[in-house]
Amino acid sequence: MAVVEVENVTRVYEEKGQAPSPALRGVSLLVEKGEFMALAGPSGSGKTTLLNLIGGLDAVTSGEVRIDGRALGKLSRPDLADLRRDRIGFVFQAYNLVPVLTAAENAAYVLELKGVPAGERRAKVKAVFERLGLGAFLDTRPMKMSGGQQQRVAVARAIVSEPAVVLADEPTANLDQATGAALMDLMRELNRERGITFIFSTHDPMVLSRADRVVRLVDGLVVAT
């Protein structure tokens, strides 16, 4: 069963006084549950735009995106927020941890949004942190952690609520080769252990080599899958 359905999606950016700029031009894509899939392509090819549309962070110009069969275009802003909370995890290139929260609090944030009791939150986060080698950093603030540690916290935040799909936008771009490879191996293991679907955008050959499937985008079009 497809977790993500992208159907003939276009996204055109229109800035006042400038010519319309198409970022995606009729992209269609099905992502099955448990896939470990990469979106590849050069800068400006539409990878991040497609991830944003799948995550409900942006709205299509035409076409339709469905998560678990629910058309995102028909959801209100609060409903979209709920869908992201319940079904989607995000890992950003720049980690984007909340600086005023500890590592554990960052990871527990989505669980708190879902109304998971504090004790259960703490237990789940601790288990994930142990699994990701972050056991010693539960109460550490992000600014005191290395890039690789912060990105692992971001991964913990994305998976701790057991979403249907994790969207990772160039997750290794700010990491050195070894740390990036370790992170990809970790995500791969989580994919296999927990059956979480991963979609990540990248142009890093190391990342691409670990994907089950690579969807190549050029100038807003899928050119290979």
Add this chain to the structure above:
Amino acid sequence: MLLSMSWRNVWRNARRSIITMTALSFGVAGIVGMYSYRELTYGVMVRDITTGLVGHLQVHGKGYQDAPSIGTLVANPLQVEAVLQGALPGAKTERRVIGAGLAGSGDRSAPVMVLGVEPGATALYRMSAGQDFTGQPHEVLIGKDLATELDVGVGGELVLVSQGADGSVANDRYVVSGTFTSSSAELDGTAVALPLAEAQSFFALGEGVHQLVVRLPVDREDVGPEVNALRAALDVKTLEALSWTEMLPQMKASMDTKRRSQGVMDFVIFLIVGLGVFNAMTMAVFERTREFGVLASLGTRPSRILAMVMLEAFWQAGLAFVIGVSLAALGLYGWGTVDLSAMMQGDVMGVRMPTKLELGLDPRALGGAAFTAFFTAFAGAFFPALRAARLRPVEALRHT
């Protein structure tokens, strides 16, 4: 987590938050301090009014307030007192006769206000020399300043001349048993007090009195409900019941006008502070635009983002309120007693202005100050908070 997150966000840019809270704190301190000072002054004035010449309420013969006349009487004051006790349980009453006359002593004379008071029951005066009524015939007390003017002291002789209610000439000779001061400079300079029965006899009033002065068990400014209760119980065809605010309308209007002026000043203070809060919160939201995008992408509803920013304003207003009230209390209690004698002398609208004031915190100031501080903070934070809540995640995430 929302509470702790918002609390920690307050301290992300501590300098900015402290500046914002300082402005709010001084606003709160100013409001509490000025309110307390003003209301304490009014409290002393109202206390002097209600415990002195005027009382909380008065009952007169119909029309006496508008056109005081020696013949406009409460003809049966004891019956009226009984009715009054039923309508206002716990209230104290004082019968009083008031007339005009001429007082002479030796070769000096002066126009005077002749007061007939109930010996031992009146709080109208405090003895400054001699003694209060002893029950001897032809005793008289006179205001301290009048005694000076007439050059008469304790044991001296005073002749009073006036006109009785029946048109007869009223005159008699009295012995000064004491001099007094009161809550009114006018009384000190013009009043002669006789025992009630003596005054009724002097003015040929029979059992009648001009005023039944009513003092309620609890001292307060607004006595509207009590005066209404009294009117309902009295025969309003022959009697009138008036509150002190109706008898001294200019005084009440002056107090209310000053309160409104203060309200306008409070509004201006907090408008300025509110703009400061707005500016600070706008900056805070702008700087954290990307973070709001992250929170939205994690599934935070717009309403929660709005609540988080508003909570940041709440924390700042709360802290500023506590600090502001503490500053005001320190100032007021630290100052202690204020000597107003150089600023306020004599009567204003028949009421002696307080010459010294024991400063303190008026608890009634806290509600208004809290409302103003929180309202200002919320008003200043609302639009930045709304902006944060309405950010489109994808645009917020692009923000650098």
